[in-house]
Amino acid sequence: MCHANTLIMLESSLYPHVSVDCVVFGFTGERLHILLISRNGTSEDGCYSDMKLPGSVIYENEDLDDAAYRVLHELTGIKNIYLQQFHSFGSPSRTQNPRDKVWLENSIHMKIGRIVTVGYVALIKIGQKLQAFSDRYEAHWCDIDDIGTLAFDHNIVVEKALAYVRLKLIEDPIGLYELLPKRFTEAELRNLHEVIYGEKVDIRNFHKKFSSLPYIVSLEEKQQNVAHRAARYYRFDKIIYNQIYR
Amino acid sequence: MCHANTLIMLESSLYPHVSVDCVVFGFTGERLHILLISRNGTSEDGCYSDMKLPGSVIYENEDLDDAAYRVLHELTGIKNIYLQQFHSFGSPSRTQNPRDKVWLENSIHMKIGRIVTVGYVALIKIGQKLQAFSDRYEAHWCDIDDIGTLAFDHNIVVEKALAYVRLKLIEDPIGLYELLPKRFTEAELRNLHEVIYGEKVDIRNFHKKFSSLPYIVSLEEKQQNVAHRAARYYRFDKIIYNQIYR
DNA sequence: ATGTCTTATTGTAGATTATACACCATCGCA
DNA sequence: TGCGATGGTGTATAATCTACAATAAGACAT
Numbered sequence: 001m002c003h004a005n006t007l008i009m010l011e012s013s014l015y016p017h018v019s020v021d022c023v024v025f026g027f028t029g030e031r032l033h034i035l036l037i038s039r040n041g042t043s044e045d046g047c048y049s050d051m052k053l054p055g056s057v058i059y060e061n062e063d064l065d066d067a068a069y070r071v072l073h074e075l076t077g078i079k080n081i082y083l084q085q086f087h088s089f090g091s092p093s094r095t096q097n098p099r100d101k102v103w104l105e106n107s108i109h110m111k112i113g114r115i116v117t118v119g120y121v122a123l124i125k126i127g128q129k130l131q132a133f134s135d136r137y138e139a140h141w142c143d144i145d146d147i148g149t150l151a152f153d154h155n156i157v158v159e160k161a162l163a164y165v166r167l168k169l170i171e172d173p174i175g176l177y178e179l180l181p182k183r184f185t186e187a188e189l190r191n192l193h194e195v196i197y198g199e200k201v202d203i204r205n206f207h208k209k210f211s212s213l214p215y216i217v218s219l220e221e222k223q224q225n226v227a228h229r230a231a232r233y234y235r236f237d238k239i240i241y242n243q244i245y246r
Numbered sequence: 247m248c249h250a251n252t253l254i255m256l257e258s259s260l261y262p263h264v265s266v267d268c269v270v271f272g273f274t275g276e277r278l279h280i281l282l283i284s285r286n287g288t289s290e291d292g293c294y295s296d297m298k299l300p301g302s303v304i305y306e307n308e309d310l311d312d313a314a315y316r317v318l319h320e321l322t323g324i325k326n327i328y329l330q331q332f333h334s335f336g337s338p339s340r341t342q343n344p345r346d347k348v349w350l351e352n353s354i355h356m357k358i359g360r361i362v363t364v365g366y367v368a369l370i371k372i373g374q375k376l377q378a379f380s381d382r383y384e385a386h387w388c389d390i391d392d393i394g395t396l397a398f399d400h401n402i403v404v405e406k407a408l409a410y411v412r413l414k415l416i417e418d419p420i421g422l423y424e425l426l427p428k429r430f431t432e433a434e435l436r437n438l439h440e441v442i443y444g445e446k447v448d449i450r451n452f453h454k455k456f457s458s459l460p461y462i463v464s465l466e467e468k469q470q471n472v473a474h475r476a477a478r479y480y481r482f483d484k485i486i487y488n489q490i491y492r
Numbered sequence: 493a494t495g496t497c498t499t500a501t502t503g504t505a506g507a508t509t510a511t512a513c514a515c516c517a518t519c520g521c522a
Numbered sequence: 523t524g525c526g527a528t529g530g531t532g533t534a535t536a537a538t539c540t541a542c543a544a545t546a547a548g549a550c551a552t
Binding site: 015016017018058060061062063064085087088089090091092113114116118167168170171 | 261262263264304306307308309310331333334335336337338359360362364413414416417
């Protein structure tokens with residue numbers, strides 16, 4: 001076999017690998033959450049446990065978008081959501097942390113020099129059952145303000161995703177409604193605006209705009225068992241929305 | 247050597263290659279232009295000559311941004327501009343056109359299965375001397391409405407770049423001023439708006455906003471040798487702009 | 493010199509949208 | 523029954539957007 005293995009090693013570190021990473025945002029009605037995979041391993045400094053974005057290398061004959069949907073499904077069980085590509089990350093140093101290098105070699109079974117990753121973002125109603133496919137890949141919803149230091153450059157990826165969402169919602173606010181459950185209160189939507197844009201909005205001015213939107217329809221139901229006046233529920237009407245804006 | 251070459255071939259088509267492509271927009275005062283490289287080659291159906299975006303595969307240890315600057319400089323001589331990443335393209339079919347496959351093998355000297363490319367966009371004052379580095383890589387400014395069918399999926403890349411520019415200019419119009427020469431008339435800026443957004447703007451309403459911008463300063467000079475009343479020149483004052491918006 | 497052609501330059505009125513701001517209602521619970 | 527917490531609502535002012543047309547300046551042809 002004459003060094004065939006050595007050759008393969010050389011090759012696989014010479015050419016960049018391409019991966020996709022998914023930043024999936026969810027919303028509880030109060031706080032913004034993000035879907036992370038817990039990662040356990042050992043490195044020079046002993047055992048560790050930390051978090052990473054759901055992501056993986058793409059297949060040989062797979063489109064980037066397809067890879068993102070596949071990976072998200074494989075790692076979390078999530079299907080039927082819109083993923084949007086927002087940025088690619090290719091710094092040679094992004095896979096140079098020793099902990100990350102060891103983890104990559106163990107999980108991809110290959111020596112890897114660098115990985116260019118393509119970032120995808122989704123807004124999703126929180127609370128879908130998350131399917132855990134193995135003990136190593138366990139998906140969790142984490143409060144965005146409490147994610148600590150993630151694997152690779154994933155903190156940067158998350159920041160960039162948030163910036164993209166803010167910009168993108170200017171041209172089409174429909175993404176916001178993906179972040180809410182079927183029925184929601186006005187305050188929940190107001191909270192969502194505040195966590196995404198990072199600033200308080202005026203309650204009465206918000207109400208004025210909210211109540212003028214024809215595609216927000218009011219339901220009969222109200223909150224129950226709350227220690228204050230119960231708020232009315234609303235729903236987002238996609239049909240009316242599409243009639244107006246598509 | 248026992249099939250070592252075969253192995254290399256397998257490897258290089260197994261792992262995706264990563265390239266960058268640059269969409270560089272320029273503006274004459276009337277029409278939007280884009281920087282393209284002419285490509286000559288032969289394929290099954292004889293000689294051909296067509297155009298492609300300036301782009302190339304990245305080096306082993308090169309950041310994506312660095313690669314974009316390097317490639318643009320190598321192919322066109324352009325330096326010192328802002329390039330912004332806007333989207334990545336990775337469809338397996340994007341490198342399957344026979345003409346493109348042959349061209350790739352000749353220019354990269356390697357059999358390549360697929361290339362994931364990262365798109366960069368820049369707005370640049372037109373008219374900088376373009377440096378031609380070889381007979382095969384000759385850079386030209388082409389009218390955006392007259393670029394025909396480009397190599398690979400580059401027509402799609404250009405479309406996406408334009409959409410990105412439109413969106414991006416909402417949050418920061420400074421990019422627009424990169425597209426204009428040092429001194430420009432109000433009509434030139436108005437034309438630029440019209441070609442970028444693809445619709446007529448009201449002359450007087452535009453003037454009202456234009457003349458209220460503190461960072462647009464009027465010069466004494468006027469147009470010369472025009473067959474009508476000469477228009478006044480203005481310039482963009484970066485210092486005033488930064489004082490207000492940074 | 494005069495007229496014609498082409499583009500430059502400028503304002504106003506009305507509609508729409510954004511902002512600032514405070515009080516009463518309702519419900520659970522002690 | 524009263525307190526604590528959140529829900530729900532209007533008005534006045536400022537700022538911005540929209541629609542719209544007549545005169546000015548220079549080049550050129552006669």
